[in-house]
Amino acid sequence: MSKPMYRVFRQKMIIITLLISFVPLTLLGYTIYYGFAKAYCQRVEQQMTARVTACSQSLDLFLEERKVILSAIAKSGSLSYYNDPSHLRELFETINNQTGGGLVDLGVIDSHGDHLAYVGPYSLEGFNYREQAWFNLVMAKGIYVSDVYMGFRQMPHFVIAVKAGDAAGDWILRATIDPEIFARIVTTAQTGKTGDAFIINSAGICQSPSRFNKKEILAPSGLDPSRFGSSTTVVKKNTVSGLRRVHVGKWINNGNWLLVVTQDPDENLPSFSDMKTEEITIFSLALFAIVVTTVVTTGMSVNKLQERDRELEELNAHLIQTDKMAALGKMAAGVAHEINNPLGIIATKAGWMRDLLEEEAFRNSDNFKEYDGALRKIEEHVERAGKVTHNMLGFARSMEPVMERVNINGVLKKTLEFLDHHAQINNIRINTGFDDAIPEIMSDRSQLQQVFLNIINNAVDAIEKQGTITVETAKNAETLVIDIKDTGKGIPDTVKKRIFDPFFTTKAAEKGTGLGLSITYRIIEKLGGTIRVKSRKGKGTCFTVVLPLTLSKKTIA
Amino acid sequence: MEIKVLVVDDEIDFLETIVKRLEKKGLHTVGVTSGEDALIKIKEKYYDVILLDIKMPGGMDGLDALKEIKSRQPLAEVILLTGHGTVESSVEGMRLGAFDYVLKPAKFEELCEKIAQAYMKKSDQDNKIRKANIQQLLRFPGRVFDQE
Ligand SMILES: Nc1ncnc2c1ncn2[C@@H]1O[C@H](COP(=O)(O)OP(=O)(O)OP(=O)(O)O)[C@@H](O)[C@H]1O
């Protein structure tokens, strides 16, 4: 994956994780809130229904009381008696005193509709009611409660009228109910900030003042009374402004009027806007914590993933490299082998010629020197070609290491002996600092010898003339450390990167094949060790070989 | 007494020359190109040192031949001629009783050195055998042999 892809992946992870944490939480919260709100509404409705029932009973009782009293009086009295205003006033006061008020006035009307006697704040004597609807209804029905109307006095009011009969003919006792007192009973059903209670008639006209909406008496209420059934009915409505309202209605006054109690069911339901600062703070902190945790953990896992991918890539590259080397090795082995045989023949033939040249006859020949020189060249170049194939084969050797007990100091001593003569010629001192306490290890003796030979040979080449090579051994916790230092020309940084590559050399063609260190590297790797190089240009170079004291699984496998 | 050497190598050009060079050095040298031929030769005559190429085409390769030779003439010393690719087989060969191995292309000097060493070992062994035989010959019950 490339860098931007990791970023996209990371963002996706974060979004998904956040969704997974928040969506169910939000759903749960909403469900709980919704259930709570519903239960709450139901409770509000129940309470409203109870209030409507109680209030409607009081209202009906109020009306019934007045009706009963008026009919009783009408039945027991006579027109001639109540025609006398003083008698009427006496009656009016008695009723109001006994029932706690409620009547505004009281009047007596004869069968022709003429107002004969009147007690009350208005002077209505002499008016004729024959044309008024209520008059005719009383005459027909015997008892009547009117809707609210303006009447002659131009004030909203309603009346209770009862018809009585005596020898002098039919007459009507009519009482005007105090709308104030009546409205007061209605308002007992109001509660809360949004609660309202009022009465409308069967045409939807307000019969009592409403707390809100500025609905005056006799104004249309906007409610459709036909939606309310004969028993207590709940009607829900959404207002234009988006508020919900519940109306509970019950018919009173023998089904002529409808007592309506209305309220916003959500009135006391807590809403988000009511949240206190501490609550908001806690909520935001929790939110923040979740987001931070998600981002951090996601970041961590993506980083881990990236690291793993990189390791895998490196491993892959390493494997590919190893494969390449193996293939190259096989080819090199084949080529070297094919060349070795003819080389062997050339060498022996040249040798044979040299043998013959030793004979007397040739020795005295004029061209003896020429032959001799040519042969020496042949031998020299066969040796050079042999070195190439030798190195190639060393490089290619399948390198199943032959494990045996190896004394590293011993191997180093042997290798150095090998080079002693050469070193002396070039004025190179060899110092050794062997730790005699190092144990024998399991390793491949001849391959190690090859390793040390390659490194020390390079050191000799780097010094050229006059210098020191220092070879030291030491033991660490689980490794042997072999340092080979020279005071040669050093390795420039640009070269350092490539010294372990096969065929990389800075030496003249007849001196170096560039295979030495690559073979060295491969051998050490196979033996489970490592090789490091430190160098300063002009000062010298130090190769450090680290070998395991015990065989690791990797080496055995 | 001449040193008798048998050289076994499938590469005729190499074989021819090496035989000539060894002859010139004064060794009694015979060359053959296969393991089978080598077995025939050792039946005819006794060889002190046998140079044996490990990698030979055909039925019998160097190691097979080595086993056979060692079982028929245990006292003959065998020097293996080996390419780099067959170093492992040479180690195996040493286990089977070869005296040493020489990497091809071998330097003639090195070869001669190895032959000399092998011959020394061989004559040492011959000496020991001779001594043992003499001891055997001179051992009589009741008499203490105190020459050494
Ligand atoms: N001790 C050293 N000091 C300076 N340069 C070195 C040293 N060791 C190695 N090098 C550099 O690393 C290169 C590669 O070394 P390597 O042994 O692989 O090949 P080579 O020595 O050139 O050839 P060959 O080993 O076949 O003789 C050398 O050519 C040289 O430039």
Ligand SMILES: [Mg+2]
């Ligand atoms: Mg080198």
Ligand SMILES: [Mg+2]
């Ligand atoms: Mg061969």
